[in-house]
Amino acid sequence: MAINLNLADAAIREKRLGSITGWSGDLKEIYECVSCGNIKNQERGFTQAGLCQNSCAASMLCSIRDAAVILHGPAGCSNVGSGSNVIGRQAALRINKTYESVVYGDDMNENDTIFGAINSLKALAKKVIETHKPKALFIVNSCASAVIGEDIDSLVNELKDEYDIPIANVNCEGFKSRVWFSGVDAIDHAIIKSLVKEPKEKRDVVNFINFFESERKYLTEIFEKLGVGIQFLYLNSTIEEIEHLSEARATVAICSTLGTYLGHALEQKYGVPFLKTINPMGMQGFETWFKGIAKILDKEKEAQIIIDQEREKYIDKINEIKKKTTGLKAVLAMGAGYSYEMARVLQELGIEILWLSSGHLDPKQDGDNIPPAIEFLGKNSPNNFGTNISDNQNFEVLNIINENKPDIFFSRHPGFTVWAIKQNIPAVYVGDEYLAFGYKGTLALARMIDDAITNRSFEANLSAHTKLPYTDWWFKQKHTAAYIKEV
Numbered sequence: 001m002a003i004n005l006n007l008a009d010a011a012i013r014e015k016r017l018g019s020i021t022g023w024s025g026d027l028k029e030i031y032e033c034v035s036c037g038n039i040k041n042q043e044r045g046f047t048q049a050g051l052c053q054n055s056c057a058a059s060m061l062c063s064i065r066d067a068a069v070i071l072h073g074p075a076g077c078s079n080v081g082s083g084s085n086v087i088g089r090q091a092a093l094r095i096n097k098t099y100e101s102v103v104y105g106d107d108m109n110e111n112d113t114i115f116g117a118i119n120s121l122k123a124l125a126k127k128v129i130e131t132h133k134p135k136a137l138f139i140v141n142s143c144a145s146a147v148i149g150e151d152i153d154s155l156v157n158e159l160k161d162e163y164d165i166p167i168a169n170v171n172c173e174g175f176k177s178r179v180w181f182s183g184v185d186a187i188d189h190a191i192i193k194s195l196v197k198e199p200k201e202k203r204d205v206v207n208f209i210n211f212f213e214s215e216r217k218y219l220t221e222i223f224e225k226l227g228v229g230i231q232f233l234y235l236n237s238t239i240e241e242i243e244h245l246s247e248a249r250a251t252v253a254i255c256s257t258l259g260t261y262l263g264h265a266l267e268q269k270y271g272v273p274f275l276k277t278i279n280p281m282g283m284q285g286f287e288t289w290f291k292g293i294a295k296i297l298d299k300e301k302e303a304q305i306i307i308d309q310e311r312e313k314y315i316d317k318i319n320e321i322k323k324k325t326t327g328l329k330a331v332l333a334m335g336a337g338y339s340y341e342m343a344r345v346l347q348e349l350g351i352e353i354l355w356l357s358s359g360h361l362d363p364k365q366d367g368d369n370i371p372p373a374i375e376f377l378g379k380n381s382p383n384n385f386g387t388n389i390s391d392n393q394n395f396e397v398l399n400i401i402n403e404n405k406p407d408i409f410f411s412r413h414p415g416f417t418v419w420a421i422k423q424n425i426p427a428v429y430v431g432d433e434y435l436a437f438g439y440k441g442t443l444a445l446a447r448m449i450d451d452a453i454t455n456r457s458f459e460a461n462l463s464a465h466t467k468l469p470y471t472d473w474w475f476k477q478k479h480t481a482a483y484i485k486e487v
């Protein structure tokens with residue numbers, strides 16, 4: 001179903017894509033269910049804290065270099081602002097650019113939730129614009145401002161009449177969705193509607209949606225060989241650059257969960273092709289992804305030369321370490337965009353997947369296709385394995401680790417990794433989204449695995465002196481059977 005850009009807000013993933021946050025079964029089952037389009041959410045009888053889409057949206061907006069962000073809510077909702085501002089500054093320094101963005105929280109209190117805070121929000125917005133002269137202003141709402149029905153839309157229209165900069169409200173109150181990535185969709189929606197301009201010309205640029213661009217230099221070099229520059233998003237981008245996204249030759253994403261809304265919306269509204277393949281993690285991922293980009297750019301011969309060079313440079317070293325990684329058994333717990341992709345990379349290194357836990361599941365993407373990584377594993381995985389959907393429910397992951405007793409555990413959230421280590425299981429934290437990027441990244445990942453399985457003293461010491469907060473009773477339960485059911 002097409003993205004509806006006429007709506008005031010982005011439709012949340014549960015409604016738009018049928019996304020779920022609770023489920024348990026195996027790879028074969030999940031592949032069949034998403035292929036038939038009949039996977040259903042399973043509700044938990046008990047839930048630990050999850051993540052909030054508001055903080056997801058706020059952190060992404062703060063990574064733009066010359067905007068102002070006002071977080072309209074209680075101080076607690078705004079806590080992500082200061083850290084994101086620091087990340088933005090450091091990222092700009094890394095590429096020798098200035099960072100001029102500011103982030104404000106308006107600290108709604110009990111009086112505000114009774115009498116409203118739209119007037120103080122208006123005063124703050126005016127002060128922020130006049131003091132900092134940002135290139136755009138984003139007003140991000142919260143549960144408190146949404147519950148009392150603050151009319152931010154009207155305020156934004158009023159401010160637009162007074163100031164000649166793009167001003168957008170981003171409606172991403174936490175209670176609206178259990179999928180925190182809905183916050184990314186909320187900012188993409190606001191940006192497409194309020195900032196991106198009609199194209200004046202086509203430019204030799206590819207929009208590249210990623211998180212922290214640690215391989216910016218390497219990517220810039222290999223894309224230069226295809227004759228195109230890269231517009232990285234949103235970290236280190238400027239409002240002016242964002243206004244020209246419609247002029248790019250293509251949009252690609254490091255993670256399809258991250259890029260689905262903006263990529264499909266740019267394709268739908270401006271005809272900018274969005275690449276829909278498995279992501280560039282691992283060797284097959286990189287080749288498929290890079291060839292896909294080259295096809296759009298009509299640079300397939302140039303891409304093949306680059307792929308051959310990369311393979312030749314790294315393959316012997318990867319194969320050397322693969323002798324040690326082959327036969328290892330792994331459990332992994334990651335977000336929806338990386339879990340199934342990373343399982344494929346681990347299989348390339350000869351590792352057997354015992355269990356995969358994914359933060360949520362989008363059974364389809366905005367182009368109506370099923371997630372390419374699940375399709376790939378469904379068709380090519382050498383073994384079936386257990387899988388569940390679990391939105392950062394640590395207690396489930398501990399149970400899964402205990403039940404499967406893997407040789408190694410992988411996560412993309414540091415809060416998970418420590419629980420494996422406390423159970424004396426070596427763990428690899430895939431925090432950098434480029435850790436397994438292409439041949440180069442596959443070698444880096446293989447080396448990290450080798451380190452983790454070779455030096456075992458840290459897990460041994462920590463687990464020997466740790467008392468886990470769960471009882472033996474919990475570890476004897478099948479992790480979901482007791483409390484999760486379809487609704």
Ligand code: SF4
Binds near residue numbers: 053076142174175
């Ligand atoms: S869930 Fe609501 S109250 Fe909690 S941090 Fe998010 S926006 Fe604030």
